[in-house]
Amino acid sequence: MKSQASTLLAEVRTFRQNHPDVRYVDLIALDIPGHFYGKRYPIEMLEKVAAGSPLKLPQNAVLLGVQGGLFKIGDYCFHDGDPDANRRLVPGTLKPVRWESQPLGQMLITSDGTEAPIEFEPREVLAKVLERLHHKGIHPVVAFELEFYLFDKKLDNGLPQFARDPLSDDTDDQPNLHIERLSRFSEVLDDMAQTAKDQGIDITVITAELGPGQFEINFGHLDDGLRAADWAALFCRSTRGVALKHGYRASFMAKPYLQFPGSGMHVHVSLYDGAGNNVLAAHQQQPLRHAVAGCLELLPHCMPIFSPNHNAFRRLGGTVNAATRACWGFEDRDACVRIPDSDPRNLRIEHRLASADANPYLVLAAILVGLEHGLEAGREPIAPLNEDRSSGTDFPVEMLDAVRAMQHQPVLRDKLGAEFIDVYCENKRQDHLAFQQEINAREYRWFL
Template sequence: MRIVGEANVDSLCSDLLAEVRAFRAQHPQVRHVDLISLDIPGHFYGKRYPVELLEKVAAGSTFRLPQNCVLLGAQGGMFEIGRYCFNDGDPDARRRLVPGTLKPVGWEAQPLGQMLITSEGTEAPIVFEPREVLARVLARLRGKGIHPVVAFELEFYLFAAQLSEGLPQFPRDPLTGDADDQPNMHIERVSRFSVVLDEMVETARAQGIDATTITAERGPGQFEINFGHLANALRAADWAALFCRSTRGVALKHGYRASFMAKPYLQHAGSGMHVHVSLYDEAGDNLLAVGRQLALRHAVAGCLELLPHCMPVFAPNHNALRRYRGAVWAGWGFEDRNACLRIPESDRHNLRIEHRLAGADANPYLVLATILCGMEAGLERQCEPEENPVGGLVFPQEMIEAVHAMQHRPELREGLGAEFVDVYCENKRQDHLAFMQDIGANEYRWYL
């Protein structure tokens, strides 16, 4: 458990109070701030807080929310999970403000702010809170002299704001009014949708996110926006989470719907979360380049060994699992975008792994924590990656099978925490059972 010392608490409160007061001076029209945190399925929960009361929290007043907010299912309901939810009285748990994350919200009709909150660093962290899970992994790596540098890339689709009979519709070209239904990677698509895309980037930057390049992807209405590399890996995951929220908000403001759904169209490319990870020592040397890149091979081997047991994190729902059917080569390679572990061409200092397996709707804190556990295990065992088999590694493509593979893997129970793994797997199991309660149109058409 990492508890902030008294001297550090005083310094942190002083810095937070200065941050809140500076924000109020710069944005006097803002009356409320959304205090938000990511739950297990990757949705934000929290409270809309009067900005004047935020000063009290920054000064050290206790701020609490129900502990079980973290355990909500994909549709927002609560499941009975072990001793939690319906068996624990739904207790409150302390949260703290995350310094440096108080920013204006530019996509709402009224002036608003937002700020991240977390149980990480409190006297009783929630062991299954995604941000806390990643913080524990990073703390363990720091104890071993390992410092990750991380960059996320997120793909997403634009749709028309309104669904038609529950189905997504192609976005309309703002110049011609035609449906943008042609899959291509042409720069002209970026130009045609530049008004909304540029505002997405500028809004992300207003949140403190180093959003960089914009790319038109292969699917109709599909784009990718990249972020800069960060030595603060926890903040890198914060950026990915906050970007999803701001991008959806900006899209709605412009009459579109932005979605990070992993496989919205069966016939078109899915959307991925690509994570670039380098590992450095205390002196700033790239550990992956040690010994003629031997350490790189060890890290790759560890990721590949754990990969079949991590699918509930990389593909957290039924739709996300659709993205892999016949579309992903679960192997590794240099400059190979077909491989789920790609080694981009780079110099010795920037040598890194690009982990391409996760869907865009995965939880960024948990994705990064899981990747780092794989790299850590490989470095410790110093194992060599096997030659890529024909068709790549076999991994579970059904949720119950995937959950079973994750729950009983010792490296994940040790690396992510046994309590977290049990809670997470039960959350996914319950989501699966809830999903199976619906009878779809195909079922009636085929079997009625």
Template sequence: MTTLPTAAADLLSEVRAFRTRYPEVRHVDLLSLDIPGHFYGKRYPIDMLEKVAAGSPLKLPQNCALLGVQGGLFPISDYCFNDGDPDALRRLIPGTLKPVNWERQPLGQMLISSDGTAAPIEFEPREVLARVLQRLERRGIRPVVAFELEFYLFARALKEGLPQFPHDPSSDDPDDQPNLHIERLSRFSDVLHDMVETANTQGVDANVITAELGPGQFEINFGHCDDGLRAADWAALFCRSTRGVARKHGLRASFMSKPYLQAPGSGMHVHVSLYDQAGNNLLAADQQRPLRHAVAGCLALLPHCMPIFAANHNAFRRYGAMVNAASRASWGFEDRDACIRIPDSDAGNLRIEHRLAGADANPYLVLAAILCGMEHGLQAGQEPIAPLNEDRASGVDFPKDMLAAVTAMRAHPAVNEGLGDEFVMVYCENKRQDHLAFMQEVSAREYRWFL
């Protein structure tokens, strides 16, 4: 009788328990996040999934991870067109096999990754974060992380290609969208509560719901998690399930950074604390000197990580517009105009809230970049610039377009060291070519201006 390794035995038990609980499910989507933040993968018959859990190899093309935002492949170094498009091993991520309730047919889904395999893909987003977390663990540092995601609800049908406000079932006025009003939560309670309950079913600790400033804009908060990979998994899975639930209710949900020029954009806010192995908050030590050093490191690397925080052409429109979206790298205590906000808390919960990333950024890469900034600051031991509470003009400029941002990221030594040379090269070229592909279309505005 063959005895399975403990990890494989646990996975096999997870699959079999799922089959017992959901006997109607015949297929499972195996999912992984690519560089632009889209899921790719395969739909497996569930009996084949048992074989994978027991140790059969799971392979997908290596280059799936570096697809462009529209799904195409770009020539990047020898990848895609000069490497034979090789397969690479993936592994099942324990604890992520869950039912899908927004599709018409019974379905399951499970996350997969190359991290933890014999030959992880250097530019796979989850592997990039895993390397950063492993490095911090070797230094005795354990991050605790909580994401907050803003998003918009739209009507299902577009009008001349443009999104429309969602229909409020209790009002005949399409513009009746009370900002920050608890009543709006009641008006859209069916879809919002379905989103939270579905996320919870996926194992995501989604909890607080807020009606935000924009028409049809909401925010969902997640619980604090002492596993950085799991925290980023939650953010990625929430985006997928939220879009699915919205479709089920006849709506669209979008995490686009700036869908309306005249309304606030949507951000990805990330709360991060750092603890030692004894559970002490490292940021609170020595009269909060490590907190200031971590802030200084984040501000130093922020201008060189903009392709991660603003992952597409539209995301750059969010900065400096309306409220609570900074146009310079800044920090402050209880200040939502700052890129890095220090919420009021006791010493045990002292943390930074990194508020710069757009909601459509890749959560694995956003967290990896934030942690690299904090690590860089702790090592350098420098004091930050003045907080906004002391000087409203305090701040450091950062690039405001993708090509300038890519240039700033590609050549920065600390970013290359922290995130990996190969990843930075691949990521920057992917973003550069995505931007150039986006520009290869003559818009109606150009005809109005120049014809």
């Protein structure tokens, strides 16, 4: 503990020396729906926290719904006195914020690694999965890919407007992978990439996607799963901020347009043993097949994580590269679980089902549990799409069905934690019911 405090203190003092104009730092963590919550601390107080002073925030901040409201979940929120819970600073995450009008810093905080971690905090859920895998001698290497849309900053009666082409001031209509779109939006994209790098995120490939104003940005591979998920979370925050600075809105909403492709979160995962050997590639890739089988078996029970809201279910099916069944395939982007072409050293799965607005900590935790379960069970998967285009098993496509499928699944309750499963399912159920409590114009048009 003394060593960690010394490291954190050195990090804060170095930051103050390099950024003397920064007076405040946002201490932030991701809640269940994938939004950041936290507090803005004076830089002097942050130095005291780094030196060992307590850092406490309400435990139930993790339970907030999509709109920030509190739901009755067991005894939480309304019958527990709304207690504080300890948090700690995440080393290496104190970075400058470039998109605000005033100089500012930000730093991740978490309950994992404290004396009493919050069982349903997303980062803690992932931390426990990774710790268990490490004890088994399995070391994941992870890379995220995130798709998002750019919109005009102003909404039209609450509806998004296409991003305007900076050169022609017209709707962005460049086709998929058109390099010209990257050039025309280079000012904002370059700023997004540089700002992400300022946060310590390894940005690699930038792609113009199929939808108007839609892009994908890939991150480098990491042998630290927590940090990989940190990158995905922080990238969403910085990208939205940079877009506003340039007169746009950036959104990771899963399906903003019915007629255009949705935005996904693709996660590449490979597994290595303590000697650095690729576990999936051993024995003529038999462990790969077992891992795929485990992923597909649990996938229908993880849908509230992969599609965390009503809109995310709209993304499934109906457009290219969005599966409607739990399936897999080699070099096949229609599959939920794709096996990219690679040499044995880099053999990996690409999990393609999650929406871009899903919680990256929970998405990775669910994927790893699927891989772990598959390696333990040792079963053969169903036929890949390369052999049978109709291969696949059904999964829920509505939230309440998905919650029912998740809540009592024994493997998930064991490996993700029963308390987390119960809290998460009730959070999703309440969010879904709250979403239904509004009559829109179409309903009057149909039924009045």
